[in-house]
Amino acid sequence: MRSDVAVLGAGPGGYIGAIRAAQLGLKATVIEADRPGGVCLNWGCIPSKALLTGAELVENLRSHGETFGIGVSGLTLDYDKLITHSRKTADRLAKGVEGLLKKNAVTLVRGRGRFAGPGSIEVSGAEPQLVEATSVMVATGSREFVPPGIVVDGTRILTSREALESRVVPPRLIVIGAGAVGLEFAYVYAMYGAQVTVIEMAGQVLPGCDPDIAEAMQRELRRKKIDVKLGTRFEQSKVANGGVRVTVSKDGAAQELEAEQLLVAIGRRPNSEDLGLEKVGLAPDGRGFLAVDAQLRTAAPNVYAIGDVAQPPLLAHKASEEGVAAAETIAGIARPPIDHRKIPACIYAQPQVAWIGLTEAQAKAEYGDDLLVGKFPFTASGKAVAAAHTAGFVKILAEPRHREIVGAHIIGAGATELIAEIGLAMTLEATTSEIAATCHAHPTLSEAILEAALAAEGRALNF
Numbered sequence: 001m002r003s004d005v006a007v008l009g010a011g012p013g014g015y016i017g018a019i020r021a022a023q024l025g026l027k028a029t030v031i032e033a034d035r036p037g038g039v040c041l042n043w044g045c046i047p048s049k050a051l052l053t054g055a056e057l058v059e060n061l062r063s064h065g066e067t068f069g070i071g072v073s074g075l076t077l078d079y080d081k082l083i084t085h086s087r088k089t090a091d092r093l094a095k096g097v098e099g100l101l102k103k104n105a106v107t108l109v110r111g112r113g114r115f116a117g118p119g120s121i122e123v124s125g126a127e128p129q130l131v132e133a134t135s136v137m138v139a140t141g142s143r144e145f146v147p148p149g150i151v152v153d154g155t156r157i158l159t160s161r162e163a164l165e166s167r168v169v170p171p172r173l174i175v176i177g178a179g180a181v182g183l184e185f186a187y188v189y190a191m192y193g194a195q196v197t198v199i200e201m202a203g204q205v206l207p208g209c210d211p212d213i214a215e216a217m218q219r220e221l222r223r224k225k226i227d228v229k230l231g232t233r234f235e236q237s238k239v240a241n242g243g244v245r246v247t248v249s250k251d252g253a254a255q256e257l258e259a260e261q262l263l264v265a266i267g268r269r270p271n272s273e274d275l276g277l278e279k280v281g282l283a284p285d286g287r288g289f290l291a292v293d294a295q296l297r298t299a300a301p302n303v304y305a306i307g308d309v310a311q312p313p314l315l316a317h318k319a320s321e322e323g324v325a326a327a328e329t330i331a332g333i334a335r336p337p338i339d340h341r342k343i344p345a346c347i348y349a350q351p352q353v354a355w356i357g358l359t360e361a362q363a364k365a366e367y368g369d370d371l372l373v374g375k376f377p378f379t380a381s382g383k384a385v386a387a388a389h390t391a392g393f394v395k396i397l398a399e400p401r402h403r404e405i406v407g408a409h410i411i412g413a414g415a416t417e418l419i420a421e422i423g424l425a426m427t428l429e430a431t432t433s434e435i436a437a438t439c440h441a442h443p444t445l446s447e448a449i450l451e452a453a454l455a456a457e458g459r460a461l462n463f
């Protein structure tokens with residue numbers, strides 16, 4: 001089979017890249033070893049958000065039911081049903097991707113692909129064949145990282161992949177890693193009744209995020225009785241007596257913890273092995289990523305890499321953006337490179353967290369002490385108080401010369417939706433004055449963005 005573009009992997013990077021290529025008049029073929037939709041639709045973003053919605057409902061009823069006159073004395077939790085809903089959601093969306101590929105005349109080839117040579121992909125498995133293409137987009141994604149010495153058995157020791165299918169809530173759960181995936185699962189399991197302990201080697205949760213946000217999140221997790229052990233190193237685990245014994249250490253002192261399950265959530269590794277990269281003169285870097293230039297070109301002619309396999313951040317919307325960008329470049333469209341500073345990061349546990357752009361420390365390093373910082377707490381938001389969701393705040397950072405927004409950090413209900421306003425503002429190079437001049441509906445959580453922008457200019461009205 002001959003195509004203009006062959007895409008290896010039908011995750012949110014690959015299937016979107018293939019569709020965009022087809023929209024631009026190119027004959028596109030996407031090769032997928034598993035199910036279209038990739039990790040995102042099948043084993044990541046979507047099924048986990050179904051679980052998180054359940055957890056949020058439980059928390060709302062338990063913590064706020066009384067406030068709203070809802071008696072919850074007979075509340076029963078059926079985690080098995082929640083998993084059924086989550087799997088059905090994933091199935092429905094994965095089927096939707098097949099429909100989208102068909103609608104856009106993208107050929108889907110089922111099987112595992114590897115380079116046989118430049119412009120040539122050998123597919124083995126369900127539909128073995130040779131796919132030849134002028135350009136190739138490598139979009140093979142990533143998988144869970146499991147450190148040596150840990151054996152994932154799906155019963156006692158799990159990664160997010162097994163957890164998404166596991167139909168039981170253990171009485172006690174230990175989570176290694178307080179990144180987005182670790183905290184989201186910690187929250188889900190805690191709300192469905194597990195006693196959860198999170199181990200994190202760094203000195204804060206969500207390593208790399210603005211410390212103000214991390215501190216607020218740590219407080220909220222403790223309030224939910226999730227035990228977070230910071231600066232604590234995982235040493236080893238042993239499955240014994242129907243449970244897991246985990247050794248951790250802090251400042252050189254070892255401690256033994258016990259639980260019925262251990263969830264390993266310490267990051268992901270790019271899928272860059274066994275792709276026949278040597279046939280096109282490519283090799284992954286030391287961490288397994290494929291190096292790309294600003295237009296997502298690898299060092300091999302006409303070979304592009306996008307999404308998790310290309311470079312961090314490992315996020316679905318970043319993968320899709322890169323799929324579009326690579327397709328447009330292949331089609332000969334001169335377009336600006338993706339600005340990776342403007343890619344939002346979101347965590348969907350409650351309270352939600354979202355950020356974009358620079359942290360306060362990064363912005364101070366770049367713009368000095370005159371950096372404008374505007375903060376507005378949700379305790380001062382009418383909508384948040386009415387909804388009984390007052391935890392958190394919005395923090396906006398603007399450079400001092402033009403007051404252009406260079407970063408924003410939100411923790412609180414609705415944070416993952418609110419960040420889109422800041423994303424648009426940053427795309428438009430908007431200033432705090434322009435956000436301040438935008439009439440925000442009352443009462444809405446988005447007024448917190450307006451107020452944070454006003455606060456950055458020293459003229460907050462409601463705080």
Ligand SMILES: Cc1cc2nc3c(=O)[nH]c(=O)nc-3n(C[C@H](O)[C@H](O)[C@H](O)COP(=O)(O)OP(=O)(O)OC[C@H]3O[C@@H](n4cnc5c(N)ncnc54)[C@H](O)[C@@H]3O)c2cc1C
Nearest residue numbers: 009011012013033038039040044113141307308314315316
């Ligand atoms: C639990 C969890 C929750 C997450 N939540 C979020 C979230 O809320 N928001 C967010 O932005 N991101 C989230 N992510 C990350 C997100 O899922 C990934 O960043 C995203 O899926 C990456 O897209 P991709 O297209 O690069 O790769 P993937 O989605 O990994 O897709 C790659 C595809 O390539 C296929 N493939 C691999 N090798 C071959 C081969 N040789 N031949 C053919 N096919 C191949 C794979 O089968 C797979 O379908 C989450 C991840 C996890 C694990």
